[in-house]
Amino acid sequence: MKILMIGDVVGRPGRQIIRAYLPSVKAELQADFVVANGENASGGNGLTEKNARQLLSAPVDVLTMGNHVWRQKETRDYIDQYDRIVRPLNYPPGTPGQGYHVYDFKGLRIGVLNMSGQSFMDNLDSPFTAADQVVPKLLEASDLLLVDFHAETTSEKIAMGYYLDGQAAAVVGTHTHVQTADARILPKGTAYITDLGMTGPLNGVLGVKAEIILEQLQTKMPVRYEIERQMPWQLNGVLIDIDETTLKPRSIERVYKVFDEEDHPGL
Numbered sequence: 001m002k003i004l005m006i007g008d009v010v011g012r013p014g015r016q017i018i019r020a021y022l023p024s025v026k027a028e029l030q031a032d033f034v035v036a037n038g039e040n041a042s043g044g045n046g047l048t049e050k051n052a053r054q055l056l057s058a059p060v061d062v063l064t065m066g067n068h069v070w071r072q073k074e075t076r077d078y079i080d081q082y083d084r085i086v087r088p089l090n091y092p093p094g095t096p097g098q099g100y101h102v103y104d105f106k107g108l109r110i111g112v113l114n115m116s117g118q119s120f121m122d123n124l125d126s127p128f129t130a131a132d133q134v135v136p137k138l139l140e141a142s143d144l145l146l147v148d149f150h151a152e153t154t155s156e157k158i159a160m161g162y163y164l165d166g167q168a169a170a171v172v173g174t175h176t177h178v179q180t181a182d183a184r185i186l187p188k189g190t191a192y193i194t195d196l197g198m199t200g201p202l203n204g205v206l207g208v209k210a211e212i213i214l215e216q217l218q219t220k221m222p223v224r225y226e227i228e229r230q231m232p233w234q235l236n237g238v239l240i241d242i243d244e245t246t247l248k249p250r251s252i253e254r255v256y257k258v259f260d261e262e263d264h265p266g267l
Helices: 011-020 022-029 049-057 075-081 127-141 154-163 210-219
Strands: 002-006 033-037 062-064 100-105 108-116 144-150 170-174 191-193 198-201 233-242 249-259
Touching (some): 002 170, 011 049, 011 198, 033 144, 127 144
Parallel strands (some): 002 033, 108 144
Antiparallel strands (some): 100 108
């Protein structure tokens, strides 16, 4: 089977890509199961319930989150109603939502775990300690485990890859919005990439209009972020080929699609 894991969906352009183009991309890649990071899907900050339902009505099986999970106040009220949304595990006990879930897909039990890093991020519990607490029981409850590690530094993400190597089928990094070139199978058999990239505007700075970020960097004054909406747009992620007999990854390949107005008018 093939699993498509998609980098941070950013704003309206990201949502439109998922709605308009993901069906054809999924068919082209012959992907069976799709996981997408949705923490930037609503104006670049958080995920409204309306947008969550929109993304989940597309061919997205699971939405993972990250450090912006609570940027939309309504999220804390609706997140417990959606078992197809997984937020970072390493929040304190009693936090709304779930840090992992096991999904039954055509008789196969697929565990999805989301964690947030600590370096240059919110001061959450250690993701390594959190992994120690849940990964053993997840391995018993699932046939394969997919991990979205939402973290800032490459070193912390690489370390997590090695920490879960041989246990998780895949450990993928999110958050930086820039796809890395290190997709590979780690020594003990886990498919890994430091960052999936992002799904949204190709131009701009991490999805925000470039002139706004340049103004902020040059003047050091506060600015209001606006998502770049002009095409071209991009879809970033990885395609992981799982051996259906051993349930181990055979390969991991980067996915980098660009959609331009000349080729795709009307969006």
